[in-house]
Amino acid sequence: MTQCQKLRMSGRDKNILWGLMLHFTVAACQSVHHPSNVCAMTGSTVTIPCTFTPLRTCCSPTGPQVKLKVVRVRWCSNHLICHGTTPSVYDSEFKTTDLNRESRYKYLGNKTGDCTLQIRNVEKSDESILRFRMEVNYSVGHFTEPSGVNLKVVESMKLKVTHDGALSPGGSLSLFCSAQSQHCSFQNMEVTWMKDGHTLSEKGPALRINALTAGDSGNYTCALKNVKNTGSAAFxxxxxxxxxxxxxxxxxxxxxxxxxxxxxxxxxxxIIFKRKRAAAAHEGHTSVGEETSVKSDHIYSHIVLSDGHKITQTVDDVSYAAILFKHTKQSSSNRGIAGKEEAVVYSSVVCR
Structure with a gap:
């Protein structure tokens, strides 16, 4: 083997080693989460919850890091890798050639992290292992979850209602509609709830009742939506x-x-006290005004002069007044001092 051949082998080994390291790194950075086993009954609708975490960036062996973006999502049946021209029950880029499945399989997710798949009017032929695959704008970042979802389809089932919570006034209670089979439990079913034969608005597998009262008493049952003869025993x-x-x-x-x-x-x-107090204050002001008016109007005057003449003026019979004027003559010796006569006045007022 020549030296050139050795160098070529060495470079090839490095590329293989780099590819293996990159593959395991990509696989470790990406993940898909969904239940391992799901059971459904023919004619019912089943929802398979699923989430995924894509690779955000990837480094190439000859260049800088590449920013990755999911460009395609797929669900395929009974295929390990789910790539290339593998038939898919759902493909975001291409429509499936199976018109029957296309109308019944509905992708409820997106290209950023939700990969939930719903199957309507389940048929026996839907029983398979379903795998999810995401593809990005760089081939190294493509990823298929290897374990998949094992979907079991049964012809009939028996539902039952279980509860969780305190059966006391004011408490909260949760009712669950479930069924058990030999292989797996029935989850994420579209069910209808009824109370005393009347359909309730709740559609999920769980019914929540808050602030319990006597009005919540009754018989509760559940059944698969749009599927006859699947009603549970009454709770x-x-x-x-x-x-x-x-x-x-x-x-x-x-x-x-x-x-x-x-x-x-x-x-x-x-209120009564305030009104009485206001009325009393109003009456007091009125009586004072009337008394003042009477005293000013009802006066009798009786005036007696020093010469014995009397002047009497009658105004009313309530008040009497008498006034006496007396003049005293002064001697001539005092005239110079006083210059005028002094006057003494007596007065009396009688009010009745």
Missing amino acids: SLIMNVDEEDSDNLILTVGVVFGALLALFTLILLF
Whole structure:
């Protein structure tokens, strides 16, 4: 073997080694999560929950890192790699040639992290191992989840209702519609809930009831949506209000009513007191004004002069007034000092 051949072999080995390392690195950085086993009944609708984590970047052996983006997602049946021209039950790039499956298989996910698949009107031929594959804009980043979902299809099943929670007034209760088979449990089924034969709005496998009351009592059943003769046995929910709780409720209502009545009485008394006080103040101002008017109008005057003459003027019979004027003559010796006569006035007022 020549030296050139040795160098070529050495370079080839390096490329193989690099490729293996890159493959395991890519596989470790990507992941797909879904249940391993799913059971469904013919004629029903089953949903397979699925999430995936794609590779964001990848480094090439001869260049810088490449930013990756998912460009294609696929679900295929009974194929290990699910690549190339492998028939798919769903392909984001190409429509399947199986028109029957195309109308019944619906992809509920996207190209960023959700790979949920739904199968309507399940048939016996749908029983298979389903695998999810994502493809990116760089071939090294393509990935197929190897384990897949083992879908089992049965002709009939028996549903049952189980519960979780406290059966007490005001509590919360969850009812679950489930079924068991020899191979796996039935999950993610589209079911219809009924109470005493009346259909409820809830459609999922779980029914949540919050703040339990006596009105929630009844017989609850579940059945597969659009599938006849799949109703479960009834689950009887009985909510009885205890006598003690009833007495406490009556006591509480009585206390609240009494408090409101007392408050209303206090407000009414306060309003009456304010009105009486305002009326009394108004009457006081009125009496004072009338008394002043009477005193100013009802006056009798009786004036007596020093010479004995009397002047009497009658105004009313309530008040009397008498005035006496007396002049005193002064001697001539005092005239120089005073210069005028002094006057003494006596007056008296009588009010009746």
